[in-house]
Amino acid sequence: MTYSPAxxxxxxxHRFGFTSLPRFSRAFRAAYGTSPRDWRAAACAVTPTGHPHAYKA
Structure with missing residues (x-):
């Protein structure tokens, strides 16, 4: 799946089966060592060419 920054x-x-955002955030942090918000900020950073990039999950 590809997700846009929006x-x-x-x-x-919800697409991954979580019914609670706090539960998703805790599971994400346990799996990746960072919060979903911080991961998104890093993943959606503007590249040196000036184009934002999407990320796949």
Whole structure:
């Protein structure tokens, strides 16, 4: 799946079967060592060419 930076975390959480955003955030942090917000900020950073990039989950 590809998500744009505009995709809300709740939408992503629900697509992966989570019914609670806090539970999704805890599971994400346990799996990746960072919060979904911080991961998104890093993943959606503007590249040196000036184009934002999407990320796949």
């Amino acid at each position: 995709t809300r975390q709740t939408v992503i959480a």
